[in-house]
Every structure is written in structure tokens, then in C-alpha cells.
Amino acid sequence: MPPLKNILGTKNMAKFRSLFFGEYSPNIEKLSSKSENVTIGLKYKTGSNTPILGKNSLIRSNSIIYNDVEIGNNFKTGHAVIIREKTIIGDNVLIGTNSVIEGHTTIGNNVSIQSNVYIPTNSVIEDYVFIGPCACFTNDKYPIRVDFDLKGPVIKRGASIGANSTFLSDLEIGEGAMVAAGAIVTMDVPDYFLAIGAPARIKPLPKHLKKMNRIN
Secondary structure: OOOHHHHHOHHHHHHHHHHHHOOOOOOHHHHHHOOOOOEEEEOOOOOOOOOEEOOOOEOOOOOEEEOOOEEOOOOEEOOOOEEOOOOEEOOOEEEOOOOEEOOOOEEOOOEEEOOOOEEOOOOEEOOOOEEOOOOEEOOOOOOOOOOOOOOOOEEOOOOEEOOOOEEOOOOEEOOOOEEOOOOEEOOOEOOOEEEEOOOOEEEEOOHHHOOOOOOO
């Protein structure tokens, strides 16, 4: 692994040391053991700030974390994860291999995002959310045709998102809701309802599934 100063640049080294040995101090041994070609603190504009990482972070190889990112404790990534600027992430969050968080996004506590997931700019993901592999969210209603305020999803507490599901922009997925694998979601999903099919139909969630996700 190259020296940390080669990863971060000399300019950011002092801030990096204070973060790692101060209140926000990841487990350096774990971080180093899996961090080949990791970039922590990619500068995207003049005056941007070194990211803050909580304790016990595990950042795997080829991942990039931009400046102006705040991450809580017990954070883990797969390989080749990208987290862009102005993203805030809580405690006990996993982001899987090849997933992209495009920035200006908030992710709560106890969230599990699996591999190859795309989260666009201006998204909100609340606590205890599970997002299956290859889920794709969007934030542009009329791509490059008309001016449109980019609005990603709001995924409420305890929602579960199935693998290979696709979402139109500016949707709300309700608390405890479930989205079936392969669904194409074109409308909001109410609390504790199920979205299934392409395009997705909205159905009441079976009684035995009306419970909170167990993500520690």
C-alpha cells in the first residue's frame, strides 16, 4: 500500500491525523489492511473539507470518498465504492461493492446497501433500510430535455428494496414497505405496503411481514 500522504496529499495529512487520532478515529489497522488504492478526501472544489470518518471504519480497496462527507461509527464498504460530496451517513452502515452514492444524500443508521446499487443526488435513506443488489434509483423526471429539480427517493425507516428493482424520480417508499425483486416502481409506496411487478402494482403487505428490519 502506498504511504497515506500519497493517497491524501500533503495538504490534507494534518487534518487526516487529527481526525484519526481525535474524537473521530477509525480503527487504522482494519482500514489499512484492506485499503489498497483507496482515496479518502478527494478534493472536488477549492475549500472543500477533509471527510470525517467514525470509529471502526473498514474501507476496502479501490474505494473513493470525496471531501465534505461525514460518516458515523462501524462503517464498512465493499470494493470500488464511490461516495460523493455532501453525503452524511450514520452509524452501522454497509455499502456493497461497486455501489455509487452520488452526493447531497443522507443515509441513516443501521442501513445495508448491497452491491451494484446506484443512489442519485438528493436522496434520503432513513434508519434500518435494506437495499438489495443492483437496485437503481433516479432523480431526473425528464432526462436532459427540460429543466427539473433533481429529486432522488425518500426511503422511509425499515423499508426493504428487492434486487434489480428500478425507481422513477421523486418517489417515497413508506415505512416498513417492501419492493419485490425486479419491480419497476412508478409511484409512491405507502407504509407497510408491497410493490410488485413491472410496472409495480401496490398491494397490502401480508401481516407476517409487517415488522421492522433487523439490521445491527
